[in-house]
Amino acid sequence: MKHSLIILLIAIVFVNGSLLFAFAEEDLDINDANGNRAYRSATEYDYPPFSVTDSGEADGFSVELLKAVAAETGIRLTFRIDEWSVIKEELRNGELDVLPLVSYSEERDEYYDFTVPYIVMYGNIFVRTDNSTIFSEEDLIGKEIAVMNGDTAHEYALRMGYSDRLVLTSTFQEAFQRLQDGEFDAVLAQSLVGEKIISDMGLNNVKAVNQLADDGISRIKTTLSGFEQKFCFAVKEGDRELLAKLNEGLAVVSVNGTYNQLYEKWFPFLLENKPSTKEILTTVASILIPALLLMMGFFVIAVRREVKRKTWQLEQANEAKSRFLADMSHELRTPLNAILGYSTLMQKDTDLSSKNHHNLAVINKSGNHLLSLINDILEITKIETRKSMLKHEIFDLHQLVEDIEAMFALEIQRKNLSFETRRLSEIPRFVIGDPLKLRIVLINLVGNAVKFTEHGGVALQFSMQERLQNKFRMLIEVEDTGPGISEAEKEKLFQLFSQTETGRKQANGSGLGLVISQESVRMMGGKIRVDSREGEGSRFYFTIDLQEADIPCISDSVAETDRKRYRVPKDAKPPVVLVAEDTTESRELLALLLRDAGCIVLEAVNGAEAVSIAKENRPEFIWMDIRMPVMDGLTATRHIKAMEPDYKTVIAAISAHVFEEERDSILAAGADDMLGKPFLEQDVFQMMGKHLRISFEAEKAGRNRLAVALEAIGAEERSMLKEALLLLDMDRLQLLIEQINKQNSDNAKIISAELEKMNYTLLLKELQTNEEAGAKD
DSSP states (O other): OTHHHHHHHHHHHHHHSOOGGGSOOOOOOSBOTTSOBEEEEEEESOBTTTBBOTTSSOBSHHHHHHHHHHHHHTOEEEEEEEOHHHHHHHHHHTSOSEEEEEEOOTTGGGTEEEOOOSEEEEEEEEEETTOOSOSSGGGGTTSOEEEETTSHHHHHHHHTTOGGGEEEESSHHHHHHHHHTTSSSEEEEEHHHHHHHHHHHTOTTEEEOEEEOTTSSSEEEOOOTTOEEEEEEEEETTOHHHHHHHHHHHHHHHHHSHHHHHHHHHOGGGSOOOOOHHHHHHHHHTSOGGGHHHHHHHHHHHHHHHHHHHHHHHHHHHHHHHHHHHHHHHHHHHHHHHHHHHHHHHHTOTTSOHHHHHHHHHHHHHHHHHHHHHHHHHHHHHHHTTOOOOOOEEEEHHHHHHHHHHHTHHHHHHTTOEEEEESGGGSOSEEEEOHHHHHHHHHHHHHHHHHHOOSSEEEEEEEEEEEETTEEEEEEEEEEOSOOOOHHHHTTTTSTTOOOHHHHHHTOOOSOHHHHHHHHHHHTTOOOEEEEOTTSOEEEEEEEEEEEOSSOOOOTTTSGGGOEEEEOOTTSOOOEEEEEOSSHHHHHHHHHHHHHTTOEEEEESSHHHHHHHHHHHOOSEEEEOSSOSSSOHHHHHHHHHTTTTTOOOEEEEEESSOOGGGHHHHHHTTOSEEEESSOOHHHHHHHHHHHHTOOOEEEEOSSOHHHHHHHHSOHHHHHHHHHHHHTTOHHHHHHHHHHHHHHOHHHHHHHHHHHHTTOHHHHHHHHHHHHHHHHHO
16 A cells, blocks of 8 residues: 555655655644644553553553654544454544554555554464363364454464364453363464463463474474564554654654663563572572482573573564564665655656755655665664674675775765775685675775765775685775764764764764674674774774685676576476465566476465465475465475375475574475575576476577667666666665566566676676667667
8 A cells, every 4th residue: 555655755754854845734623722633542452461451541562652652743642442343443434543553464454554563473372281282283273263353363263274163252361261261272362462361360271382492491482374463553544644643753762762661661571580699599598408409400400491481582572672673664665765766757857847856856865865774774683683694605806896986986076086996906806705794894984985085085905914725814994084083983983873973964874884884894703993083084994804716706697698598408398386476576587487498387476375276286396485475485385295195396495584594494394495585597497407307408598688678678777777786776776677667577577687696797787888889879
C-alpha cells in the first residue's frame, strides 16, 4: 500500500525541517476546548505485557509506548478498553483512530495503515508439564489446539492446516486455564505473552515446549516457523497525517532512550542479572554439611545453566531492540527509492517554475541525507548483533582504489582540489581479503577528507609494512589539508553519533561513519589512528593483513569476447528444476538463466507452494530460498525430504541472508548444498552439474548481450546509470532498473544480473564504450 511513501515524506520533514508543504491539513472532527484534535484509541483486555488492563486502566508496554509517542508529537489521546474482536472492527469502520497493538499481516494491510514495527516476537507451543507427545510443529497434527479468536496465532493455525480440531477462546487467559484443566492438548501463543500469563496466573502445570541446545545440556525455547509477529500501531486506512506523526514519534523515542526504558520496565524477565554473591552464599549455607561436596557439584552445574539462560535472554532482548531499528530502516528504504528517483527526473522538467525546482532540490538533498543515515543505522545494527562477518575472497585492489577515486571525482573537481594516489603500484594487484569492508572504510575516510577540505587536496597512500611468503601487512594513509581536529575532539571521533565542531557546522552526516570504519578495520586485524592539529590538516591511517592471490579474480562476464552461455547437453534430458523464491526479481533472474540453458523451470513464491509443487511435479533439483512467507525454506525442505524414499530430489539453499553460523542448521534441515547471493552464473551450473551429474556445455554467447541491452535503453538512461554506478548509489540503480523494466523486461534482467554479481567495472566499461561509439558517430 501507499502508506510507506507517506512515512518517508514525514521522515524527510523530520530530518530537514523544510518540507512542511508535503501534507495538507485535514478537517478535524474531534476537538477539545482549545480546538486541538483528540484521537480515539482503545486496547484489548489483558494481553500482557503488551496490554495490561486488570486495574481497569489501559496500561502495558504498547499502551505506554503509544502514549510516549503522542507526548513527543503533541498528539492528544483518549483511551478505552474492550474485546479485541470489537475494537479491530471499530478501527476498520472509522469509529477509532489508532490501536496500539496490532500484528502486521498482508490481510490486515488491506484495511489498516501500519507504522513501522516497534517490536518483533515469535510464537510458541504451550503444553501441560506431563506432555510426552508434542515437541515440535509436526507433532501438532491431529491434536486439539486452542488459540484466541482473531489473534495471529489463529491465522497461523489456519494457514498450517490445524483447523480440524481447533478450539477458539475469547482470551488467552481462558485458553491457558482450560489447558491446565486438561480440556485440550496445546495452546499456540506469542512466547512472551504465554510466559507472562503462566507467571501471573500461577499455572504450575503448564509450560512452553523447548528443545535441547547444541551443548547437549541447556534447553532453548522452540519457535514456530512462519509465526512471526511484527507489532505496530495501526490507524484507519487513509489517515496519513496521524500515521506520519506516529512514525516520527517512534523515531524520536528510539533515539532519546524512552523506548529502552519502557522495554526494561515491561520485560524485566528478559533483563534479570546473574545470581548475586549473597544469594549464592545463602544457598550454600543452607546445604547440610555431610552432603556439601556432592551438592556443590550440582550447584555449580545449576549456576552455569542459569548464567547461560540469562545470557541468552539478554542477547534476545538486545536482538529485539536491534531488530526494531533494522526493521524501521528497511521499511523506509523502499519508498525512498521512488522519492529520490522521481525527484531527480522531475528536476529535468523545463516547464517547472524556479520555486518548484528549488523545492525538488530540497527534497533530493534531504532524501540523500536520510538514505545515508538509514544505511549507517543498518550497518551499526549488523555490528551490534555480530552479524557483520569478515569475508576472504579474491579481489582487484587497484580497481577498487580507482573506483573510490572515480566516486569523488566530481566533488574534487567542483571544489578545485587535488587528489593523489601514492605508491599503489608497489602493492599486489590481486589480493585475498574483504573488499566490501575495505571499500566502506576508504569511502568514509576519503569522503570525510574531501568534505572538510576547502583548499589544497587529499592524498591516499599505500605502503608494504611486512611480508611473509604470500601474506603481507599494508599501511593505508589518508591525508588532507583541511581544518584539522583539536586534541579535545579526537577522543569523540570514534564514538556513536558524535561529531567534531567542523562536522556539526556542516550539518551533514550521522556521526556513525568512523565508528563503522573502526569496527571494519578491527575485524581486518588493525586499528584506525589519527594525527591532526587545528589548521594543519589531518592524517588517518591503519594497517590490515592481506594475502596475495595466485590468480586474478576475473569472472566469465568480465571479458565480453569470452563470455559463456551454459546449456544442457544435446544428448541429455532437460532437468526439471523448481525455483522457490519470494522476491520476484530474484526468482525471475534465476528462472531466466535456467530456461536459457534448456532446463524445464517451475516457480514457487513461498515454502508451502514449493512443497505442493514438489509433491505434484517431482522436480529433480530445487533452488530453495531460506526466508519466505507462509512457510520458510527450512520447513519446506524438511517436508520435501520427508517424502523419501518414494521421491528423492536435490535441494540447494540460496539466500542473501545466510550467515556462516546458519550453515549447519540449513544442512541439518536436509539441504544438500547452499549458495549465497549474489551468485555467479557459473556457480549455479557447476553446483547443478555436480549433483545431477550433467556436464553443462559452456558456449560462447556471440555478441555481448549486456552491450546490446545498454544500447537499447536510451542515452538519458545510460547517463543516469553511469552516474549512479560512479557513486555506487544502489537505491538509485534499483529505481533505474525498475524504469528500464517498464520499457523492456529482458534488458532490465540482463543489466540487473550484472548488478547482482557486483560487476560494476564491466558495466562502466560497456557504458564508456557505448559513449565513445556514439561520439564517433
